[in-house]
Amino acid sequence: MTTLVATNRPAAVSSEDLLSPSWAEVVDIKQEIEKTGTVWLRFKDPALQKAYTFAPGQFNMLFLPGYGEAAISICSDGEKRDTIGHTVRFVGNVTNAISRLKAGDTIGLRGPFGTHWPIEQLEGKDILLAAGGIGLPPLRPVIYHILRHRAKFGKVILLYGARTPSDLLYTAEFEEWRKADIDIQVTVDRADDTWKGQVGVVPLLFYRYRFDAAKTAVMTCGPEIMIRFVVFEALARRIPADQIFVSLERNMKCGQGSCGHCQLGPFFVCKDGPVFPFSAIEPYFSVEEF
């Protein structure tokens, strides 16, 4: 089963130091929606900040002394190298502590880890992005990449769903993305009085389109149940399984396929993923509780 090629580690990140953090300063923290915010970081060591690169879809381990560490995907533009953004949903001990950070505070960072969305291999294709809830932040660096190289891609569609209208992320940017000819379809599970858009789950949005299956690549991130049905809809439209890319979530501790927590069959999701071609994980993804 072929997984994606490992993303090159920035030369400045020593392989001897992968188990201990480097320190970064909180440049800004911005509330996005209720219980979710984006924390912008800059390494205290300017040389490290300068040398630090990541690819869309990779993640960092964020460490708050006394609280612990959490795997958070990078949501910022890989070409804007002065700060590193992480949109965090405040649900657990570490992420709630992150929510209380202020500009100037210190945080530990290890990374970047994992494979990336293989966007550089998908030039010339129609791109379908399908995101649910907090699954949009790991895809945002791909959108920034597409905006920068828009002519290299065919149709670009973003299907995005959240529980309610007030749970939608990054809506202020949608207009700019639409101007760059990204077709954005938004749906919510439960509407409120203000909502004039689509109601229902993300996979339902597939019915609005006819796809050129051989020319289309899918990238999806969100709740596992949503991923399952997005993949189902894509396969039903004859989009090849090796052109469907999914980003998975697992308990992660080390980030380099050593501690064993994130295993899915033969894969360490932190190292061989989080981004997989569906063809690689197909035999295991369908097994319940595996």
Added chain:
Amino acid sequence: MAELHLNIGTIAALPKAQLDTILSRLREKGYRTVGPRIRDDAVVCGPIAGLADLPQGLTSVENAGQYRIVPSGNKRYFDITPGAQSWKQFFFPPRVSLFTARKNGNWNVEKPSEPAPQIAMIGVRPCDIAAIKIQDMAFMRDDFTDPLYRDRRKNAFLVAVNCLHPGGTCFCDSMGTGPKAGGDFDLALTELDDVFILEIGSEAGKEIVKGMPLQPADASLQQKADQGLAAAREKMGRRMDVRDLPDLILKNLNHPEWEAVAKRCMSCASCTLVCPTCFCWDTQDHTSLDGNETERERVWDSCFNPGFSYQAGGNTRPNTRSRYRQWLSHKLGSWKEQYGVLGCVGCGRCITWCPVKIDITEQVAALRKEARS
């Protein structure tokens, strides 16, 4: 006396008392000598000053969920198979500090600076050598080498002992890992009633025995050793049919046997702790009351622990069925794709030390019934 020309691969007869010389030479070179010792009626890895510390004249009786030490009826030193402990504790310590973060104005990270211990391991069984090689693959990969493991591993000296007395739960013969060590040792011993047959496995091993009164091992001695090893293969307490692994497991992830074994398994994690290849670990942060200091330790973890697969979205493996399946399907299944070998060496520890007598060889046989191929 003709001087024996020493080389890697040289086989010689070593008078038993000379093992003391080997041990003291190892200590002179700075090694801590560690080997089988009896503690609380079981074999553990403990400090060995000389032959007198070894469990002479004793052997162990093992069965599922059972371990007893009894007289062996002879005077051999190594007729006793390993207990619950394996050598992994020395390379991959059960608890080790990764770093300490300290706030002194700014936050700083300090990594532990004490050098890795130098340990000479006396009496490493062929199955355990195979296990060490398997853990090497997990901790010393091309794309990530664990410095803590690497430094400890580099510093070790391995004295293997070939198994003439396999235990009741042993099945190294099925896994192709024993009863004779095929390599990856510094020195190897085969113990006959009145002499050791010594094999030199490395330059470091050669260096240690240089100048000792070694005799060429004549054909009759070698024949005795070979007969003993052949008999040991026959005496294996267990067998495992490995022909269709890993496919047997990976194609039967929804086999009813997983549910059946889950009714017996207590998810106690004993098997993963005694397993010499299990490598999963967790981190624990210990923070001072004033919050200005946090030490991160690495500790052994187990796929049987409820927290192992816990994440914000829920628990990936919420029950014993999925956790046992993870353990076995990793060990005898996906391990092969990860590292090119199966993750089981046939040491039998998980059978012996299971409190409810779950037997990995029986589980494989049970999966084979009604298996999808």
